Amino acid sequence: MKNKYTSPHRKIVIKTRLTDTEKLGFDNMLKKTNLPQSEYIRQSIFNTKIDVIVKPQISTEAIKKLLSEYGKIGSNLNQIAKYYNEGGVLCDHINEKLIFSLNELIKIKFTLLKIVGESYGNN
Numbered sequence: 001m002k003n004k005y006t007s008p009h010r011k012i013v014i015k016t017r018l019t020d021t022e023k024l025g026f027d028n029m030l031k032k033t034n035l036p037q038s039e040y041i042r043q044s045i046f047n048t049k050i051d052v053i054v055k056p057q058i059s060t061e062a063i064k065k066l067l068s069e070y071g072k073i074g075s076n077l078n079q080i081a082k083y084y085n086e087g088g089v090l091c092d093h094i095n096e097k098l099i100f101s102l103n104e105l106i107k108i109k110f111t112l113l114k115i116v117g118e119s120y121g122n123n
Contacts, residue, residue, distance in 0.1 A: 059115065066112050073108070076101045 018026060030040050080098050088094070 062115055063112070066108050066115075070105065070108050073101050073104050077105075 030037060033040055033043075035043070076097065080094060080101070083094065084090075
């Protein structure tokens with residue numbers, strides 16, 4: 001009399017490669033469970049919680065835009081430094097432009113750090 005096949009018929013095969021050390025660990029865990037290899041693998045896959053870390057891609061367009069803005073602000077700061085190095089007198093207009101430019105640089109710096117940090121899972 002034939003044994004009746006009661007589990008679902010499985011026709012998809014998935015292969016993987018292991019190092020000698022990984023295979024030894026796998027075999028040790030398999031012996032402890034007393035399960036067939038295929039059932040052990042299925043239970044490991046479907047009954048184990050795995051933390052998935054998704055790393056978003058860094059937007060190269062966003063970085064290009066930030067670097068462009070950074071360059072424009074740097075150019076403004078160079079003009080201000082040249083003015084003062086040539087003996088320019090401090091005036092409210094230039095002082096305001098300097099403070100504005102420095103604040104813009106700080107904003108860009110933190111925006112860039114945020115984009116890069118999020119891409120590596122840091123909030």
